[in-house]
Amino acid sequence: GAGVSQSPSNKVTEKGKDVELRCDPISGHTALYWYRQSLGQGLEFLIYFQGNSAPDKSGLPSDRFSAERTGGSVSTLTIQRTQQEDSAVYLCASSLLQGNNSPLHFGNGTRLTVT
Amino acid sequence: AQSVTQLDSQVPVFEEAPVELRCNYSSSVSVYLFWYVQYPNQGLQLLLKYLSGSTLVKGINGFEAEFNKSQTSFHLRKPSVHISDTAEYFCAVSAQGNKLVFGAGTILRVKS
Numbered sequence: 452g453a454g455v456s457q458s459p460s461n462k463v464t465e466k467g468k469d470v471e472l473r474c475d476p477i478s479g480h481t482a483l484y485w486y487r488q489s490l491g492q493g494l495e496f497l498i499y500f501q502g503n504s505a506p507d508k509s510g511l512p513s514d515r516f517s518a519e520r521t522g523g524s525v526s527t528l529t530i531q532r533t534q535q536e537d538s539a540v541y542l543c544a545s546s547l548l549q550g551n552n553s554p555l556h557f558g559n560g561t562r563l564t565v566t
Numbered sequence: 567a568q569s570v571t572q573l574d575s576q577v578p579v580f581e582e583a584p585v586e587l588r589c590n591y592s593s594s595v596s597v598y599l600f601w602y603v604q605y606p607n608q609g610l611q612l613l614l615k616y617l618s619g620s621t622l623v624k625g626i627n628g629f630e631a632e633f634n635k636s637q638t639s640f641h642l643r644k645p646s647v648h649i650s651d652t653a654e655y656f657c658a659v660s661a662q663g664n665k666l667v668f669g670a671g672t673i674l675r676v677k678s
Contacts, residue, residue, distance in 0.1 A: 455609070486668075493572075493670035494610075494656065507665055542609065554600075555666060557609035 453477065455558035457543050463564045464533055472528040472561045476545030483526050484555060485518060488540040497541075500526060533565045568593040568659045572669035580677050581649055587642040587672045589631075589657035599640040600658040600666065601631055610656065616640065627651065652676045 456475040464470050476483050485497040496510040500520045511517070515534075520526040530537055540562050544555040573588040591597060601613040614625025621633040631642045640657060657669040 484666075494658075494666075494668035496665055496667065499665060544610075554612045554615065555610075557602075557611065559607070559609040 455543055455545055455556050457541075457558035457561050459561060460559065461562045461564075463566060466535060466565055467532055469529065469531045470533055470563065472530075472541050472543075472563070474526045474528070474543030474545075474558060476524065476526070476543070477547075477556055478524075480545035480547050480556070481523065482546045482548070482553070483520060484544045484546075485526070485528050486542045486544065488542055488560065489538075494542065497528070530563075533563075535565045538563055538565045568597060568661050568667045570657050570659050570667055570669035572657055572672050574672050575670065576673045576675065578675045578677060579647055582646045584645050585643065585647050585651075585674065587655050587657075587674065589640045589642065589669060591638050591640065591657070591659045593638075593659060593661050595661050597659045597661045599631075599633060600660070601625065601629070601640075601642050602656045602658060602668075604654045604656065604671075606653070613642070613655070647674070647676050649676050649678060 458473045483500040486494045488494050498508040498518050502523045503520050515531045518528045540560040542560045544557045546553040546555050569592045571590045579585045599616040602610040603613045604610045614623050616623045616633045624630045629644050631640055633640050654671045654673050656671045658666045660666045
C-alpha cells in the first residue's frame with residue numbers, strides 16, 4: 452500500500468518568505484510526527500499529532516513554526532519569514548497506534564533550502 | 567529526559583567484514599530502543615526494536631542488536647556486510663509518550 456507521502460520533495464525559497472510543507476500519512480494511522488534533519492545533527496523532534504490535536508509541540512524552534520492536521524489525516528507544517536538556519540530536510544512520520552511500541556513510518560522528506 | 571549518543575559519525579568497513587555501530591542512551595525510566603536505517607535519498611525505515619523480553623533482537627537484512635541495561639547500550643551488529651548496507655543508521659529511544667529521540671546518526675560505508 453501507499454506509504455507516507457510528502458510534498459514538495461524539494462523547495463528553494465528566499466529568506467523572509469513563508470513556506471508550507473505537506474504530509475499525507477498512511478491511511479488509518481492516527482499519530483503523525485514532524486522531525487527536522489540537519490546535516491550532522493541527527494533528527495530533531497518538532498511536533499506530534501494524535502488525531503487533529505497536538506499533545507506535544509515542544510520541539511517547534513520558534514513561533515515562526517506552526518503545524519496543523521485536519522480530518523485526522525493530512526498535516527501541514529508552515530514556516531513563516533524563513534531564515535537560512537531553517538534549511539534542512541523536514542521528515543514526516545505516522546504510526547498506527549498511540550504507544551511506545553508502535554513503529555514510525557517515515558516519508559522521504561522535503562528538502563528546504565533558504566537562500 | 568532521554569538522550570542518545572552514537573559514538574561514531576562514520577564507520578568504514580570492507581565488504582564481508584563484521585561491523586558494530588555503537589549506541590548509548592540515558593534515561594531515568596525504562597525505555598524502548600530502536601534502530602532505523604536511511605538509504606541515500608530515501609526516508610527512514612525501521613531496522614529493529616527492543617520493547618521487552620530477550621535482550622538480543624534480530625532485525626531485517628541480517629542485523630541484530632543487544633540491549634545492555636547495565637551499560638545503557640544498544641549496539642547494532644552484522645557479521646558480514648554487503649555493499650548494499652551502505653547507509654546512515656540512527657539509534658532512537660522512546661520513553662514518555664510517543665516522542666522518539668534520535669542519535670546523530672552513523673554513516674556506514676562498505677568498501678569493496
